[in-house]
Amino acid sequence: MIGIEVLVARFSGLQREDVERWIANEWVRPEGDSSGYVFGEIDIARVRLIQELRDDMAVNEEALPIVLSLLDQLYDQRR
Numbered sequence: 001m002i003g004i005e006v007l008v009a010r011f012s013g014l015q016r017e018d019v020e021r022w023i024a025n026e027w028v029r030p031e032g033d034s035s036g037y038v039f040g041e042i043d044i045a046r047v048r049l050i051q052e053l054r055d056d057m058a059v060n061e062e063a064l065p066i067v068l069s070l071l072d073q074l075y076d077q078r079r
Contacts (some may be wrong), residue, residue, distance in 0.1 A: 001031075004050045010044075011051055015074055027068055 008016050022028045023037065028046050030037040039047070050068070053059040059067055 002044070003039055004030075004037050004039070007039050007044065007047060011047065013055060014051055018051075018074065022047070026066070031062070062079065 001027060002010075006017055008014050008019060019028065020034075023030065027050060028039075028043055030036045030039045031042045049071070050064065051065060053067060054061070
């Protein structure tokens, strides 16, 4: 489990504001609250996925909820 500062430092090009916006949009669901988020491995993987979709695949923030929803559905079906 890591805090938001460690998370941001772990990923090149990631800003704290990005992560806070993703939490507000409920794309990432860490434990804690705005005074101290704690990110587990699943949260870290989700941040990595969102950043790759945004930066490497040029998925804009308007399309991200749709893409994430479809990926979540696919994952649920595979389970």
